[in-house]
Amino acid sequence: MKLLEERIREQGIVIGSDILKVDMFLNHQIDASLLFEMGKEFKRLFEKERITKILTVEVSGIAIASMAALHFGVPVLYAKKTPSSNSSSDVYASDVYSFTKNKTYNIRVSKEFLSSDDSVLIIDDFLANGNAVLGLLNIVHAAGAKTAGVGIAIEKGFMPGREIVKKQGVHLESLAIVEKMGPEGIIFGKND
């Protein structure tokens, strides 16, 4: 998606060869209009899939998933990372290891919001090692629901995430794929 690639080039901050900060428009400050357009693009990419629900994980997937939901006309469900005194214990759960934070999260979704009738589009901000997506796929499987696809805002094409997710036989689309980055700039690739 040209609009997103341009924004990453203009405002993304590359640290070393594998950290890309997009705090200017996605992960701290949010450009809602850009995310609205990204949601529209997800709708175009997954137009042929039956989708009843969008699933993401807090925190940074929520805004993108919500904008996509406007175009799909379905609810968003976000997996929680932190235990809450308000939460039910009746949940689908999966462990997710985050390399960025060097920590394992137990992500959870209330059973009441996901059923075997659901056909789920998983949306997340980044795909790198694929751990968050695998955790969300586990939750969809546990509910007996179907996975309609996985939509990613920014994929790190030099990381193993794509291969790991594709091995699950899932329809994967990324809006921007960073093949390489460093002091010389960013090189983008294409979806398979």
Added chain:
Amino acid sequence: MKLLEERIREQGIVIGSDILKVDMFLNHQIDASLLFEMGKEFKRLFEKERITKILTVEVSGIAIASMAALHFGVPVLYAKKTPSSNSSSDVYASDVYSFTKNKTYNIRVSKEFLSSDDSVLIIDDFLANGNAVLGLLNIVHAAGAKTAGVGIAIEKGFMPGREIVKKQGVHLESLAIVEKMGPEGIIFGKND
């Protein structure tokens, strides 16, 4: 806002006399269309204010603030609760005690995204004791920015939040004010 009051009546779960769960459409599952309409209502309520940025706090304020941002045409900035290895140490910070979680969070915003030129609309999902809003107001003050107003989705009118926020001389608007709740149902009130 009638639409939100009706939804709270239909899908809100009241526990005891002070806990209101809105996991069905706001805090776990998100009805993006409803939040889009709530964003439109915030625009109407704060139409006369100069607003350059919307400020909220993760997690549950993000979706509402993002939808509001579509109508205001300004960026959203969300304060972070958890330290990140990707974060700069150059932040405005404030301590916020959460009664729900019985825990104090240090909420933080990067200095680069808030300046003395900004006129900020603070948006959050709930107003109860006012602690989250006071923390966000501290951050706006620390940046030397102006507070254009505080927009709340659901206010617990029987809690001291309104009084505490109004003491700061801030324009406060809540989309739904729960005056009383219990087994007999929910009674809504009005903004001053």
